Structure formats: C-alpha cells, structure tokens
Amino acid sequence: MLLNLTGLLTAPFTWLNLLWMFVEVLVMLVIILIYVMAALYGERKILGHIQLRPGPNRTGPGGVLQPVADVIKLLFKEDVIPAEADVAVFKIAPVIAFVPSFMTFAVAPWAPNVLFTDLNVGVLYFTAVTGITTIGIVSGGWSSGSKYPLLGGMRGAAQLISYELPLVMSILGVVLMAGTANMAGIVEAQQKWWFFFPQILGFVAFFISVSAEMNRTPFDLPEGESEIVAGYHTEYSGFRMALWMLGEYTYIFADGLLCATLFFGGWHGPWLPGWLWLLIKAMIFVFLAIWTRGTLPRMRSDTLMVFAWKFLLPLAMANLIITALVKAAIAGWF
Amino acid sequence: MIDFFSQPTNLWFVVIAFLTLIASLGVVAGEKVMHLALNLGGSFAGVAALFVLLQSPFLAIAQVLIYVGAILVMILFGLMLTGAHATEPTGVETGKKVTVATAVIVLTALTIWGVYGSAGRWPVVPSGLDTSLTALGQALYGHWGVAFEAASTLLLAALVGAIVVSRREDDEA
Structure with a gap:
C-alpha cells in the first residue's frame, strides 16, 4: 500500500532518490488536501447536527460537494491587499503559518518502517516546527496594517507561547516512560498498554494545551469573531485565506497523529493494517476537536493565561515528577 | 569543482549557505524593524538546516526551538508592544558604517586566511561522539x-x- 520509506532513507543520497522523495512528499500533500476537503464537510455537518439543523444539504447528495464549492469560491475571489499593508510580509505570512503544519508529517509513524524520517528526536522536532507557526500568525496580524488583525496577532503570540510549555511538559512524561523521543520508538513501547492509562494526568494537560495550540474554540481568542472581527486573518481573502484555513485544518490532523502516537498506541490494533489504525485514531481526534468547538463557549482572555500558568503547567510538571519517581522505583525493584 | 557538485549534499550546502547569507544581509541592510526580525528568523532557520547537513538533528531542532520558536517570537512580541510600525530608517551615520564595514572585511579576511593557512595541519575526522x-x-x-x-x-x-x-x-x- 504505502512505499517502504525507510528503505529510501538508508539508500545513498542520489538525484534519483531525491526525485522519489519529492514524489512521496507530493503524495502526502494530496492526501492532506483530500483530508481538508473531508474535514470541511465533516465540520459543517457535525456542527449542524449539534445545533439541531441539517448543515449543508443542497450541493450534491447530502451536501458532499459543499467543500468543492467552498474551495472554488475561495480561489476565484479577489485577492485583496489592504492599502496600509506591508505587502511582502502580508503575502508570505500565511505561507510561514502553513508550511510547518505540513512539515510535522515528516515524523508521523504510519507503521513499522513506514515513515518519512526516522528521527531520534522526533517529538522535539514536532514541537519545534509547530513553534514557527506563531511567527506566521504574528507577522500576518502585523502586516495587515489594521487594528483588529494586530490585536489578533498579539493574542495569538501570547496564547501559543503560554500553552507550548504545558504541551512540551506533558509530552515529556510520555518520553520518560518510553525512554526515547523517537516517534516509532514511543509506539513500540506501547505494545502492552497504551500510555493513555498511566499518563492520564499528562493526557489531560496535553489535550487541553494542544487544543489551545490549534487556535480553535474554546481557545479561538486570536480570531474571536464577536470581539475582534476575525483576528489575525481579518484582511485576508481569496487564495491567501484558503492557506490560513489549510494550515488550521492540517494542524488538527497533525495533532491527531501526535495524540494517537503518544497516548493511544499509534499503529497498534487488531485485524486492520497499522496505517489505517493510526488514521482512525487521528480522525477520532479530529471529531473530538469539532465536537468541543460545537459544545464549549470561548474562554475569556484574562482566564486564559491564568489557566495555562497556574493549572496546566503545574499539572504537567506533577505528572512528570510522578512518572520519574515511579520509573525510578520500578528500576530499583528489578 | 565538478567533483564538488556531484554530491547532492554539497549542492545543498551551497544553496542553504547562500540563502542564509541573503537572510543575514537582510538583517543588516533592511529598513523596517519587522523585516529585520523576519530576516533574522530566516537566518536562524538556515543555520538549523546547516546543522541537519552536518548530521546533528538535535542541534538543528534546538536551534529552531530556542531561536525561532522562543527568541524570535519574543522579539516580535516586543516589537508589537513597543510600536511595530517603526518604519523609519535605522539612521546610522556614514562614519559608523565605514568603521563597521572595515572591521567586517578585516575579520573575514583573517578568518579565511586562518582556515586556508591551517589547511592540512589538523586532520579532519568525524568526532565519533555519541549524539x-x-x-x-x-x-x-x-x-x-x-x-x-x-x-x-x-x-x-x-x-x-x-x-x-x-x-x-x-x-x-
């Protein structure tokens, strides 16, 4: 089904192999684009049912062609650049925000030996790369040359920095338990049981902070449509708006993969092939993200920071210390 | 020279080093403060890519995590709070520019002389360290x-x- 990717990694680095790498990346990009279309439709349908309305149901059977119509509309819209905008930064900002979300897929372990790169610091790579998106959001907000995007960009920066700490701290518990920061190694360490059970505290901290990193309700303060219009992407339209949306939805997928890998045994599962299990687990995460969006109201900006620094960070640290103590105690007994 | 480029790694090195230098040039030659900061980010990312080429993924990731993810974001955040629309030229006097340019040229010449002068005296071997x-x-x-x-x-x-x-x-x- 999927190519044996690690075979290519250990092969000599020639031009032909380089071409193959580009082809593989292209295939991944197409898969993600298809996923984003499905997620757009799924989100509108699920939100519709949560709010007791049918959702899109006119375009195609059951409205399945709605995302196609959405995308065509976005691509044909005029690409407005505000007069006050800093044109160069305005154009590059959505790219800076989207590219890292795609780069995270390099370390996703689909099955034994099916992964783009077998990095021994894969988890760190994931968190490091996602940090770049903050720069895209800040510069997008700034370069629009208007007040609401600037506010949204600043909110985004503050929120993403604050929630990155508990996120990394909660991941460290898993890394400590698995004894490796390699994504495939972490999955292999979950042969017997999922880390979800022993790392339940870490999972709570992880799930909340990863939701905050995704900038979605209840953490969509950088967009906050009832307060600051649409936040950092207020002035964007057409294709560049599509890039922002693409980045947001790609992150839900990527974070789903991370969540499944760290806490739910990655490719482990009966009967079905490994990559399908990982996909199913990631899609459950995507559903959860849509579900929380339809259920919870937006947080207030003053409670947002207090929650990250005074509740989530101590929780993740406590989890880390408990994990270290238990691991040392077990090592002492045997 | 042909031998040098037959290795894709060497070509990557030239491309990445070139991009890094362009970004670094943007940091010193640009006018808008925001552009300088973003160019700095490009420069940091370029150095991280060079670390990858040197087979030190951890250093590369630390570079991105700390310099791009933390320090640059802090710089941008600071710019936002203190007037990110600082678009005036950085306004350095010509005298200072001449001094700095002279210092840079002399130091670069010294470095190149040091590198090529010492070529062959110290063997270049993989460190063999556990990374x-x-x-x-x-x-x-x-x-x-x-x-x-x-x-x-x-x-x-x-x-x-x-x-x-x-x-x-x-x-x-």
Whole structure:
C-alpha cells in the first residue's frame, strides 16, 4: 500500500532518490488536501447536527460537494491587499503559518518502517516546527496594517507561547516512560498498554494545551469573531485565506497523529493494517476537536493565561515528577 | 569543482549557505524593524538546516526551538508592544558604517586566511561522539552537572533582575 520509506532513507543520497522523495512528499500533500476537503464537510455537518439543523444539504447528495464549492469560491475571489499593508510580509505570512503544519508529517509513524524520517528526536522536532507557526500568525496580524488583525496577532503570540510549555511538559512524561523521543520508538513501547492509562494526568494537560495550540474554540481568542472581527486573518481573502484555513485544518490532523502516537498506541490494533489504525485514531481526534468547538463557549482572555500558568503547567510538571519517581522505583525493584 | 557538485549534499550546502547569507544581509541592510526580525528568523532557520547537513538533528531542532520558536517570537512580541510600525530608517551615520564595514572585511579576511593557512595541519575526522539524547542527557546532568546548574542559576538571576528593573520603573511612574 504505502512505499517502504525507510528503505529510501538508508539508500545513498542520489538525484534519483531525491526525485522519489519529492514524489512521496507530493503524495502526502494530496492526501492532506483530500483530508481538508473531508474535514470541511465533516465540520459543517457535525456542527449542524449539534445545533439541531441539517448543515449543508443542497450541493450534491447530502451536501458532499459543499467543500468543492467552498474551495472554488475561495480561489476565484479577489485577492485583496489592504492599502496600509506591508505587502511582502502580508503575502508570505500565511505561507510561514502553513508550511510547518505540513512539515510535522515528516515524523508521523504510519507503521513499522513506514515513515518519512526516522528521527531520534522526533517529538522535539514536532514541537519545534509547530513553534514557527506563531511567527506566521504574528507577522500576518502585523502586516495587515489594521487594528483588529494586530490585536489578533498579539493574542495569538501570547496564547501559543503560554500553552507550548504545558504541551512540551506533558509530552515529556510520555518520553520518560518510553525512554526515547523517537516517534516509532514511543509506539513500540506501547505494545502492552497504551500510555493513555498511566499518563492520564499528562493526557489531560496535553489535550487541553494542544487544543489551545490549534487556535480553535474554546481557545479561538486570536480570531474571536464577536470581539475582534476575525483576528489575525481579518484582511485576508481569496487564495491567501484558503492557506490560513489549510494550515488550521492540517494542524488538527497533525495533532491527531501526535495524540494517537503518544497516548493511544499509534499503529497498534487488531485485524486492520497499522496505517489505517493510526488514521482512525487521528480522525477520532479530529471529531473530538469539532465536537468541543460545537459544545464549549470561548474562554475569556484574562482566564486564559491564568489557566495555562497556574493549572496546566503545574499539572504537567506533577505528572512528570510522578512518572520519574515511579520509573525510578520500578528500576530499583528489578 | 565538478567533483564538488556531484554530491547532492554539497549542492545543498551551497544553496542553504547562500540563502542564509541573503537572510543575514537582510538583517543588516533592511529598513523596517519587522523585516529585520523576519530576516533574522530566516537566518536562524538556515543555520538549523546547516546543522541537519552536518548530521546533528538535535542541534538543528534546538536551534529552531530556542531561536525561532522562543527568541524570535519574543522579539516580535516586543516589537508589537513597543510600536511595530517603526518604519523609519535605522539612521546610522556614514562614519559608523565605514568603521563597521572595515572591521567586517578585516575579520573575514583573517578568518579565511586562518582556515586556508591551517589547511592540512589538523586532520579532519568525524568526532565519533555519541549524539543520542541519552548520551547528551547523561553528559549534561552527570559530568557537566555543576556547570549546567551554574548556568541555570545565572539565567534565573537574569530573569529576577529583569523583573526587578521593570517593576521599579513602574513604581516611580
């Protein structure tokens, strides 16, 4: 089904192999684009049912062609650049925000030996790369040359920095338990049981902070449509708006993969092939993200920071210390 | 020269080094403060890519995590709070520019002379060091434990100092 990717990694680095790498990346990009279309439709349908309305149901059977119509509309819209905008930064900002979300897929372990790169610091790579998106959001907000995007960009920066700490701290518990920061190694360490059970505290901290990193309700303060219009992407339209949306939805997928890998045994599962299990687990995460969006109201900006620094960070640290103590105690007994 | 480019790694090195230099040039030659900061980010990312080429993924990731993900975001955040629309030219006098340019040229010449003058005197061999996370952790918390803690204390002192300085200005105002 999927190519044996690690075979290519250990092969000599020639031009032909380089071409193959580009082809593989292209295939991944197409898969993600298809996923984003499905997620757009799924989100509108699920939100519709949560709010007791049918959702899109006119375009195609059951409205399945709605995302196609959405995308065509976005691509044909005029690409407005505000007069006050800093044109160069305005154009590059959505790219800076989207590219890292795609780069995270390099370390996703689909099955034994099916992964783009077998990095021994894969988890760190994931968190490091996602940090770049903050720069895209800040510069997008700034370069629009208007007040609401600037506010949204600043909110985004503050929120993403604050929630990155508990996120990394909660991941460290898993890394400590698995004894490796390699994504495939972490999955292999979950042969017997999922880390979800022993790392339940870490999972709570992880799930909340990863939701905050995704900038979605209840953490969509950088967009906050009832307060600051649409936040950092207020002035964007057409294709560049599509890039922002693409980045947001790609992150839900990527974070789903991370969540499944760290806490739910990655490719482990009966009967079905490994990559399908990982996909199913990631899609459950995507559903959860849509579900929380339809259920919870937006947080207030003053409670947002207090929650990250005074509740989530101590929780993740406590989890880390408990994990270290238990691991040392077990090592002492045997 | 043909031999040099037959290795894709060498070509990558030239491309990445070139992009990094362009970004670095943007940091010193640009006019808008925001552009300088973003170019700095490009320069950091380029150095991280060079670390990858040198087969040190951990250093590359640390470079991105700390310099791009933390320091650059802090710089941008600071710019936003203190007037990110600072679009005026940085306004350095010609005399200073000449001094700096001279210093840069002399230092670069010295470096190139040092590198080529010493060519062949020291053998270039792979260090053979264990670059795994486990080895790194054991070195940091074992052998270099005291130095590590001393650096942490220094950083903590700097943080507390920054808070004290900024708070005192608050009280006077």
